[in-house]
Amino acid sequence: xxxxxxxxxxxxxxxxxxxxxxxxxxxxxxxxxxxxxxxxxxxxxxxxxxxxxxxxxxxxxxxxxxxxxxxxxxxxxxxxxxxxx
Numbered sequence: 001x002x003x004x005x006x007x008x009x010x011x012x013x014x015x016x017x018x019x020x021x022x023x024x025x026x027x028x029x030x031x032x033x034x035x036x037x038x039x040x041x042x043x044x045x046x047x048x049x050x051x052x053x054x055x056x057x058x059x060x061x062x063x064x065x066x067x068x069x070x071x072x073x074x075x076x077x078x079x080x081x082x083x084x085x
Contacts, residue, residue: 007048014041042067 018037021030046052052063 003048007044010044011041014044 014037018034021034021037046063046067050063052060055063
């Protein structure tokens with residue numbers, strides 16, 4: 001029961017960081033830090049909540065490929081959104 005509680009606590013702390021940075025905007029390129037925090041949240045969910053670290057290498061490979069593909073889709077959406085402005 002210790003690991004899920006610590007994982008949830010870590011995710012809540014990272015959520016708090018993201019909300020605080022979004023609410024205060026302390027510097028011009030705060031989105032870079034927010035993107036890094038979001039990446040850390042994804043890694044935490046993938047590694048601990050989905051328990052990929054206990055899986056065989058093939059499952060790890062396909063989980064990594066899946067998240068890489070989602071990253072490509074988000075990047076393409078962001079490029080489209082930013083190029084229209």
